Amino acid sequence: MEHQKIDIKNIPVHVEVHKPESAKAAAYNPRDRIYVRAVKGLHQAIRRYMGFVFMGLFMLLPWLTFDGHQAILLNITEQKFNIFGLTLWPQDFTILAWIFIIAAYALFFITAFYGRVWCGYLCPQSVWTFIFIWFEEKIQGTRNQRMKLDADPWSASKFLKKAATHFCWLAFSLLTALIFVGYFTPVDKLFIEFFTFQSGFWAVVTVLFFTLCTYGNAGWMREIMCTHICPYARFQSAMFDKDTFTVTYDEKRGENRGPRSRKDKDYKEKGLGDCIDCNLCVQVCPTGIDIRNGLQYECINCGACIDACDDTMTKMGYPTGLISYTTEHSLNGKPTRILRPKLVGYLFILIAVCAAFAWTLYSRVPLEMNIIRDRGALYRETNDGLVENTYTLSISNKSQHSAVFNLSVNNVPGLRWIGPEQVTLLGGETTSVPVSLALDPDSTDAHSLEMTFTVQQQGDTGVQLQQSTTFFLGH
Structure with missing residues (x-):
């Protein structure tokens, strides 16, 4: 059998090599600093009052006494948790488990109903961040003044303002750490020994560790904790639906955006909506987002943009509510269902676990x-x-x-x-x-x-x- 040769053709192949970018171009650019603008309004007043109440409880509870002993003392060394008249031991782990389960389902229920209001109003990260921002405002000035201060070259005035700010941050962080550790060790003894340099090694290490954590989280990381580290920001959308109340921009009413004078009453004939594009909603946002771009996982539902926008609408003589707590169904002209299977399910489970917790406490034999x-x-x-x-x-x-x-x-x-x-x-x-x-x-x-x-x-x-x-x- 005669073998037939197959002609082979050389096909030139051009391989394009992509060289990596220069080190300067590929370097990681840190986030731009967010200069949060101060805002007043209903929602911020509620947030501040709630923050004062719970911050006061956090600061005062370790100092309360009950029947001759510290009312709340979670003594990990002795494996004994005193909560007023109740003492919990490792054998009572089910009671602690019920407490955590109740907290989880309460969070799920609130989120399904009103979005991430926990994050915006009561989350320790948000509360401490707003406190640190308050120190900045009192020492360095308003948002524009802080931006100008950072842009100016270093001077004695700038150094003093920055030093005073960080001193207040560290002092408040130290106070926070001492109070927090005071939940786990006798608080009066802790304060006396710490400031008289008689504390043990581990007490000092623990207090300094939580001081640095508070200083770093609320002073430097701030919104990074909410947007990149906190897992709740990631899975919150699983609890949202079209009947969940979230901070939302009314696009139909607001677009197209554009500046105009207060006396301009014919702006709609020019194709403009109610949004005057003042950007105040962005400037007051602690996570630096533009709520007009739609629902974003960075939004912590603090309502700061609502107060800023309502103030602007009032000054312009427009109806308030361009940004508001509303639902997707409401924006689309459909009725909002408050009682829906998801919300009822969370409520039913929450009531059930509360009942189980109450029965566990009632039937507990000391x-x-x-x-x-x-x-x-x-x-x-x-x-x-x-x-x-x-x-x-x-x-x-x-x-x-x-x-x-x-x-x-x-x-x-x-x-x-x-x-x-x-x-x-x-x-x-x-x-x-x-x-x-x-x-x-x-x-x-x-x-x-x-x-x-x-x-x-x-x-x-x-x-x-x-x-x-x-x-x-x-x-």
Whole structure:
């Protein structure tokens, strides 16, 4: 068979090599600083008042006393959380779990109904950021003055203003850190030892760590925490729908944008909308977005742009509400459904977990008992011919007060109790009580008996705990 040759053609291929950009061109450009403009209005007044209330609670709660001790003390070292008259131990983890679940579903419910108002009004990151901005305004001046100050060359005046600002930031951050750490250690002792240089190593490290965190987050990172680090900003859209109230710009009414004088009443004939393109909504935004571009995940629903726009509309003689808390359905002329499956579902789950939390608190017994059998032998025979079982009762008083507890076992004919029948425990104390039970083996044909130990507090408290165990006879 004759082989046929295949002609091969050389096809020139041009490979274009893309050289990387120069280091200067590829360098990372840090974000432009956001100079937040001060604004007054209904929503900002609500935000400030709510911030004052919750900031006051944060600052004052560690200093409150209840029944002779710090009202709220989350002592991680001793694994004991005192919350007024309630003491929680590691065994009470379900109560803490219910608290976190309630907080989560409350957040989901509020977000589905009114957007990210938690972020704009009560989130610690936002509250502390607005406080730091307030320091800037008082020391460096208004937005335009701060921009001019940063653009000016360094001088003694600029240095003093910058130094005073950062000093106030650091001082407030230190106060915040001391108060926060005061929730986990006696706060009065912490303040005295810290400022008299008597604090331990870990106390100093912890306070300085949270000081730097507060200073960095509220002073430097600010909106970066909301837009790049906080996970809530990313998954919030999963809880939004067309009936969620969010800060929204009415595009149909506002467009086309354009400046005009207050006396110009024929602006609509020129094709202009109500938006005069003053950009105040952008200047007052703490995350630096333009709400007129539509819903953006950076928006924290603080309402600052609403107050700024309403003020402008009032000055122009236009109706307010060009930017407002509204829904997508409302903007499209459709009715807003308040009661909808998603919102009702969140509310139902929230009520259910609140009920479970209340029942857990109500049924909680401030007492714990563990029965430990003798590991050496299940039973042994005494010189009197009785069968004896030995136990160790580990009893914990989970209340904040000392109490006397009576120990007993269910009534079995002929059963002998060998050991203490009463024990006194301080608040939070745990003790081990050795107990032996003896029984005549001829009194029953059973190989084993179910025994129930009872620990009952003396008095009218009604605190009682029972636990079952097995008594072996060895037949």
